[in-house]
Amino acid sequence: MIDTHVHLNADQYEEDVEEVIARAREAGVQEMVVVGFDTKTIHKAMQLANDYDFIYASVGWHPVDAKDFDDEKLAWLEELAAHPKVVAIGETGLDYYWDTSTKEQQHEAFKKQIALAKKVKLPLIIHDRDAHDDVLRILQEENAAEAGGIMHCFQGDVEMAKACLDINFYISFGGPVTFKNAKLPKEVAKTIPNDRLLIETDAPYLAPHPYRGKRNEPAYVKLVLEQLAELREVSYEELRTQTTQNAKKLFSLS
Known part of the structure; x- marks a missing residue:
């Protein structure tokens, strides 16, 4: 398995990150992408990527901190x-x-990072909270299809998922797809083509059932995969192989 979105760089792991990583490996997590979204978390993501062969980094700027994003940070x-x-x-x-x-x-920070992804030929990892229409519109207008990427912890509907697939994006599911009341994510998860599906934890946030409300960790990505396999009526092993291949292709991992 590959956890395509984890925040091992979060303060919640300051005391036991090595143990958390060890548990992930024991659970079958082959590789992880640690996502940095501001100065502090980017530095920590890079440190983890340098320290562990099987950890990779994504670097970007979170929309909640867009007011602090400038040309120096873009460079x-x-x-x-x-x-x-x-x-x-x-x-x-x-x-x-x-x-x-x-x-x-x-909007300005988002557009600049789309342009950067196209320039450096790397995929995008997209955060979308209560902004479905504008996220999709900007991705389309800025030709983000040229870079492609991931709709991280997807919370949109089937129609939006199709629109994202049309512009070269993968759909990734995390803990919320396991929640008992998560009718929409479960419905959408059944419709995503096999070759465009990814798994993640977003740990330490959004822990899957039965750990909902507790600190999440990358070992729990197995629970997301189990739920998706059940929803899609395929074997766990088949979906594990498929989602791993998808992540390797997207991130150009050998």
Whole structure:
């Protein structure tokens, strides 16, 4: 398995990150992509990627902090993108839930990171919270299909999923697809083509059932995979192989 989105760089793992990584490996997590989204978390993501052969980094700027994004930080992201362990740009996107950066600031930061991903030829990792229409519109208008990428922890409907697939994006599911009341993610998960499906934890957030509300960790990505296999009526082994191949293809991993 490959956890395509994990925050081992979060403060929640400060005391026991080595143990968390060991448990993930024991659970069958082959590789992990640690996502950096501000100065502190990017530095930690790069450190982890340098320390572990099987950990990779994604570097981007989160929409909630878009007000702090400037040309200097954009240039820094471009510099980091040349590192062999950096496999994506993001997470970037839009977040209309937290009122910490204006929509205009978020749109500008998002567009600049799409342009960067196309320039450095890396896929995007997209954060979308309460902003489905604008996220999709900007991806289409900025020709993000040229870079492709992941709709991280997808929460849209079937129609939006199809639109994202049409512009060269993979659909990734995390813990919420295991929640008992998650009718929409379960419905959408059944419709994604085999070759465009990915799994993630977004740990330490969004722990899957039966750990909902507790600290998530990458070992739990197995529970996401089990739920998807059940929903799609395929074997766990088949889906494990498929999602691993998908992640390797997207991130150009050998």
